[in-house]
Amino acid sequence: MKVDNILNIYHTGEISKLDFKGLKEVSYVYHDKNGGKHNLGTFDVVKAQKWKKGSSIYKKEWKKIKVGKDVRYYKYDIGKVPLIKLKLPISYDKNGIKITLKDNTDREYINPEAYACLLGALAENDYKDVAINGFTSKDGTGAPSVSHYNGIAGDFRYLRKDKRNTALHINTSPNDLDVDRTEKFIDALIKFGWSSFYSYDIILNKKTFRLKESHTTHLAHHHHHLHLRKENFNPNYK
Numbered sequence: 001m002k003v004d005n006i007l008n009i010y011h012t013g014e015i016s017k018l019d020f021k022g023l024k025e026v027s028y029v030y031h032d033k034n035g036g037k038h039n040l041g042t043f044d045v046v047k048a049q050k051w052k053k054g055s056s057i058y059k060k061e062w063k064k065i066k067v068g069k070d071v072r073y074y075k076y077d078i079g080k081v082p083l084i085k086l087k088l089p090i091s092y093d094k095n096g097i098k099i100t101l102k103d104n105t106d107r108e109y110i111n112p113e114a115y116a117c118l119l120g121a122l123a124e125n126d127y128k129d130v131a132i133n134g135f136t137s138k139d140g141t142g143a144p145s146v147s148h149y150n151g152i153a154g155d156f157r158y159l160r161k162d163k164r165n166t167a168l169h170i171n172t173s174p175n176d177l178d179v180d181r182t183e184k185f186i187d188a189l190i191k192f193g194w195s196s197f198y199s200y201d202i203i204l205n206k207k208t209f210r211l212k213e214s215h216t217t218h219l220a221h222h223h224h225h226l227h228l229r230k231e232n233f234n235p236n237y238k
Contacts, residue, residue, distance in 0.1 A: 007112065009040075009120045013191040014238035015113065020045060020082040026112050030097065030123055038097050040119055043084035045112065048139055052077035054146030063141075070144035081140055081150050083109040088132070090122075098126035102165050104157065107134030107142055111151035113235050117192035118154070124188035127181065129165050131157040133225050152230035158182055171223040174204045179211065182226070186212045189228060193235040198227035 005023055008016040009030045018026065028040040053075040055062070062073040088103035099122045110118070114135070122130060133155035135148060142148025148155075158168045159182045161175075170177050186197065190212075199216040200223040201208055210216050211226070219227070 007116045008238070009116050009123075010238055011120070011123070012238075013120065013193075014236045015116045015120065015192075017237045018112070020112065023082070026084065028116060028119060030099075030119060032095075032097055032123075034096075036095050036097070038092070038094060040092060040099070041087060043087070043112070043115075045082050045084060046109075046138065047080040048083050048109075048151075050077040050079045050081045051075060051140055051149035054141065054143075054149050056146060065139075065141055065143040067144040072141070072143045072146055074141050074143075074146075074149060082112050083136065083138070083140060083151050084112050084115060085109055085138070086115070086132075086135075097123055098128075099123050100126075100128045100130060102129065102131035104131045105134030105155075107136055107145075107148060109138050109140070109151055110135040110154070114152050114154070114233070117189075117194070117235055120192040121185070121188035124191065125181070125184055127159065127185065129159060129163045130185065131165055133157060147227075147230070150230065152228075152233050154228045155225045156185075156228070157225055159185065167224055169224050170200055170202050174202050177202065177204075183212055186215065186226070190215060193233055194228045195232045195234070196229045198222045198229060 011033045027042040030038040059073045086108045090101040092099040135154040136142035136151040159178045161178045197216045198219040201218045
């Protein structure tokens with residue numbers, strides 16, 4: 001009996017639903033508005049411990065992980081979560097569909113459904129300078145981050161007006177931020193299931209604002225990256 005391992009991604013913002021129990025690999029197919037199908041790779045599925053919470057403060061009976069000088073603690077949850085390892089960088093350009101993702105991470109693991117939603121969002125705009133700062137690690141913790149466990153939360157660099165693939169600190173160089181393109185990228189992520197983000201308040205032309213204010217929250221240390229929050233992540237299933 002053939003096991004369904006294809007995760008379909010639709011230009012409408014929907015994805016198909018898979019049962020990952022016992023699944024060894026998953027393949028991704030993007031369906032464009034003209035009825036075209038695009039094979040976007042096959043990935044091995046690994047199972048990691050599911051985590052309930054992360055903290056930088058000692059917690060009894062939580063798993064301790066040390067990364068460099070940083071020590072973090074993670075609370076065990078029941079069961080396992082599926083993850084796949086990203087194949088970076090991504091450079092797909094066929095029949096009018098362009099998907100590009102630059103590599104700037106060692107947190108290369110991601111929830112398989114989150115990856116489907118990310119591919120769909122990237123296909124919305126043919127940006128060539130989107131750079132990922134990471135989702136999670138193979139053990140599912142994402143250490144030293146305390147919010148990247150289970151592979152749904154992810155970080156991305158802000159998009160620059162000059163379209164260079166370099167870091168941008170919007171607190172010190174707000175004029176270099178491409179507000180229009182960055183907000184369109186956020187719109188695409190919203191379309192495919194993310195609904196809340198951490199960002200940073202921007203002062204531009206003596207006015208303070210925040211990217212997509214109804215969906216973002218100002219948070220310290222997020223002046224150089226947009227954080228896709230795991231809270232309220234809800235893929236739209238077809």
